[in-house]
Structures are given as structure tokens and as C-alpha cells.
Amino acid sequence: MPSVPDPSATTAADVPSDSPVGDTPPIDAVIPHRPTEDVLGVLTGTFLASLGLYFLQTAGAVTGGTAGLALLLTHALSTPFAVLFALVNLPFFALAWWKKGWVFTVKTAICVGLISVFSLIHPQFLPLDEMPLPYAVIGGNLLMGVGLLIIFRHGASLGGFNILALILQERAGLRAGYVQMALDVAVILLSLLVLNISQVLLSALGGVILNVVLALNHRPGRYRA
Template identity: 30%
Template sequence: MTILARLKRIRLPRFREVVGIALGCAVVALSLNLLLVPAQIAPGGVSGLAVVLYHLFGLPVSVVLLVVNIPLFVLSWFVQGSRFGINTLLGSLLLPLFVELTAGLSPVTGDLLLNGIYGGIVMGIGIGIVFRAHGSTGGTALTAQMLSKYTGFTVGQILLGIDFVVVALAGFVFDAELAMYALIALMVCTRVIDLVQQGLRNAKAAFIISANPRVIAQTIHEELQRGATILDGHGAWSGRELEVLLCVVNSAEITRLKTVISRIDPQAFVIVTDIQEVQGEGFSK
């Protein structure tokens, strides 16, 4: 595909996406300058590498981010195609900009544990906001996607490997204790990113095998204002045909659901499982 053809396929970001990416990058920048950089905590990725190089050679964090991210973006664009688009380029430019603008702010605390935990929380919130705006801060995500294309490893495995190398480098340059704090920040950041992307309203799915599936479905609709789907099943041991009821509810509603089921059919067989994400009527869009 020619460069001109790729340029024509680029989708310009919507205003809401631009605001989200800018806000997320600003929050990430605050996590670096207020919490992580002063404490010498390198939470993996390009940001962690920038922290190490800052304390080792005095290189500004913003410069390292820019110097690493932009070439990676250009290389990824040629290797992977235009799907990286303007949103990724925007994040790759705005993050160094906000890091530079907030570089003069004073650290919040000198406690290493607090820096690690809250640095991870704030960074996770920022990256999560960027992801929800369909953007990216560039860095190791681009590297992982490129390497995944030519190796047998998944993007997640490559990201984990890169983060481990950066944290190990921080342990070698600083000390083992700071590397352990970096691992705390990395784990907290990863979890918070998931929470921001998926939201706090966790959902559960219930598979119900009962002699009265339609009565249970009707009662669920009347008392919980939730829908249900009837699936065709076949008993492996009995050989008889049966109907399996599938119902998705919020975590707070699962007790009420089980109460309804046991009231109608105490012998019902119920499987409840966690759902990572759900979209549609009655849930997030």
C-alpha cells in the first residue's frame, strides 16, 4: 500500500477523543512528576526507562519519551499500517508535552510505599482514560504489537517481558528495594487501567437448569427488571432435551436472583460466573 493510500485511510479523531487523550496524558504526567520520578520508581515500559535514564544521566523524562515514542510510531505505522492513526500519534506527542509542563511541580510525599501505590493508581487512571478515548501513549505497546507479528509470543507476553527488563534495570541502577516498589506500582497501574476501562459495575452471568425455566424467566423480568435467554440443552447422562436459562445481572443483584430461583425451584442447578465486560441495555454502552 502506498503512503498516499495509507494517509487517505487515516480516521481523524473526534473532539471527545482529543479531550480524553489530552486529559489522560496530563494525568500520567502528574503521576510521573509528583510521585514516581522523585522516588526513583520505574514502573516498566518507556516511562520506567525514562525514569532510569533521568537519574542515571540527567536526561529529561519528556525528551526520552519523545525520542523513543516518535520513531516507534513511525516504524509501527510502516510495519503495521495506518490503524495506529492520529490518536496514537496524538498521545505520543501530548505525553512528553505535559511531562515537560509539569516538571517543576514539587513531589507530594517522600514515602516510597505511598509513591509506589499512588503513582500506580494515578498512572493507571491516566492510561485508562487514554484507552477509553481510543488512544495510546505509544511506547512499549507499539513495540509489542510489532514483535508479536513476527514472533510466536502474544502482545501481553511481550509487554510483560519488556516491563520485567525495565524493572530489573531499575533494580540494577538503583537497588533491589526500589525495584520491588516499581513492581508494586506496575501491578497497581495494570489493575487500575482495567477498572477505568471496564468500570466498577461488575456483572455476573447465571446459567440455570430447572424444570420451570420459563416461570423463572418471567419472575426475573418482573422482580429484577432483567431479561433472560433460553438456550437449548441436552443432558449428557439422561439423554433428555432441556432448556438452559442464561441471565446477566450486576454483582449487587446476584443474591436476589438466587433467591428467586430457589423460591420457584429449590432443585434448580445454577452456575454463576464473573463477566469481565458487558455492553447493552441495562448495562454500559
Template identity: 35%
Template sequence: MYTTHCWLSILEGCLLVALGIHILNASDLLISGTAGAGMILRQLTDLSFGAIFFLLNIPFYVLALRYMGTEFTVRTFCSISLLSIMTELMQRYLQLTVDPIFAAILGGLLIGFGLIILFRHHASLGGLNILAMYLERRFGIHPGRTTIVGDMFIAIAALWVFEPQQVAVSMVAFAVMSSVVGRYHKPPQWTREQGLGLAKA
């Protein structure tokens, strides 16, 4: 059901994630998940982070539409679009200078709580989030586990572009974000019921 409360919550979740990303960006730290891949690619192209993030998620809409349903796909598309726009606006109008360690902790917290809000309203930020929610519904695997494994691959790939110290501090943000998601995310009833249905199929 598309309610005002739902869309306001999605907007709030995207805002938290966008602010967390911006804080990490301001300290030259890596971002987790698909956003992390976008930050790596940003170093290799002339495209902005928002544009790369939006483009990276296009293939995942097929997976979302096929296995997660039209409603989830629409909410995810809107969330990705909102995040792309918000990060562009923050990069242009919000200038920050943040200590890297503090940025890693605060950025990880903001992204983690933002993702929880999106998960609880049947939405995601695409890419790894779509895969995490699919694995949760299909096999009961907690999203925090999928996220931290994906982040490990991102960190390894980042060593080709970023300094080892930047990657090491970024791992603090990854750990904080995964800890928040792991401790506070609880699959809603519709997720458990549909997950059981898929498992029996």
C-alpha cells in the first residue's frame, strides 16, 4: 500500500543514508555496498557519484521485479533516485570538514539506520541491498551477513584505487553499519511469511 507515512519514511531513510555518504565522502573514505563500488568507479571516470550510483543499479531492477515484486521495485527505484539527487545536492551545497575516525563512525551509523528504515518499508537502495533482501526472503539469511561479505569484496577492490590507510579507516564505517543493521533489523511479518512460501516453492 502506498501511504503518505510510507513515503515519508522512505524519504527520511534516504536522507540519513545520503548524509552518511556525504560525511564519508568529505573525509575521503569509502562507502559500503553498491555505493562503495560507485565511489571506486568515480575515481576512474568523469561521472559524479550520483550518476554512477543510479546507473549501477539498473541491472538489479530485473532481479527485484522478478523475485521481489512490482511494489518493492517501484519503492526501490524511487529510493535510488532520491539518494542520487540528495548526494548531488549535498555535494554542491553542504561543505564539511570531519575527522576521518569520527566520520567513519557517524557515517556508518547514519547509513545503517537509514537502511533499516528502508528495509522496514519494503524498499532498498538497490544492488547489494536487493540481493540481501532476496536472500533473506528466500533462504532466511540475515541482511547484515550479506552486507558485510559484500563490503569485504569492495574493500579489496578499493586497494587498487585508495590508500591502505583510507581503506582501513573505511572498514570502521563498514563494521558500524553492519552492526547497526544486524542488531536492529527485524524482518516484518510479510517477509517471514513470503520467505516461507518461497522456500516451499
């Protein structure tokens, strides 16, 4: 006896060509971000990353990369972090232009500028005289890690070592998080020149937290958009 068709079931032939189902892209299709999505993503990512840096700066901790270098320089110079962060990133823009193209370079320059701007805004709306070092290190690096992930997903970086890490991931297959971790360790070791051993050890732990977030979530082929 023939089976009775389920009236609730539909097939591809039953779906009109102008229906939402018919317009659904294949599961492996690449869906690029719209310009408005890029703008919102970059603003969100830089806000979170700069807030994490503000936590670290308030507690007297450091991190890796050019942000860590800028934080270290604030201990020796009276120049604001916002200015130092922009200056130490300048040499890496040439590398970005050469290997990643002008779109990536312009986006990265905008991100670096936004970090500098947000670093001036945070103290005005969230004044912090001090913050417990362990909380600042853990919370600050988690915020930075999430912020960097968002920035990477929208085709940009925070300059400096981020650029080098992304290029090595694309060209040599090395995970950006692990490359960044190695470079960050070198910067954190330099902080022994200006910080005590407990600050350095906790800063190193923070660097591990940050780069584990990147290594676990930013892999080639994991995301398609």
C-alpha cells in the first residue's frame, strides 16, 4: 500500500524560487561582511581591547606586542600611552602594506588610532586609582583577546606583532596565537628591567591567557566569512 505523504513536509520543488529558503546560500559559501558590519566590528573590538589595556596600565602590569612595549615605555617616559602606542606601530605599517595590501593596512591604522583614542576616553568615564593585579591581568587579557578576535575577523589587526603573526599564519601555516605568544614572552621578559618579579610573573600569565584565547579561536579555515 502506498504511503500517505506528510502534508507538512516540503521538498525543493515545493519551495518558490523567491522564498527565503530558496535564497539561503550553500553551507560552505563565503559571506563577506558588509561595510557597516566592519565598522561596528572594529569599534567593538578596539573598545574591548583598549579597556583591557586600561586595566593592565592601572594595575602596573604589562602585556606583549607593541602594546606591551608602549606600556613599558610609559614607566620610563612621561609621554602618554596613546602617543607611544601609535609611534611604536609606525614601522609595521610598511610590512602590512607590502604583505597584506592597502585595505588591511588602512583598517589596521584605524584600529591603532581608535585604541589610542579610547585609551584617553576610558579614564574620563571609568576613573580607577588602583586595581588588584591578579584581577587586572586576567580580566584585562581576556578583554584584549576577545577584542583581537573581533578585529581579526573584520580583516584588521592592532598593528605590530599582530601583523607579523597573521602573515606567518597565512604564509607558513603557523597559528597566529602561538607566534604572538613567542613574541609576547620576549617583551614581557624585557619588563624585568622596570617591574618587580611578581608583576612580571603575573604579566606572563596574562600573556598566556591572551594567546590561548587567540590560538583556540583563530585558526585557518575555522571561519569562512
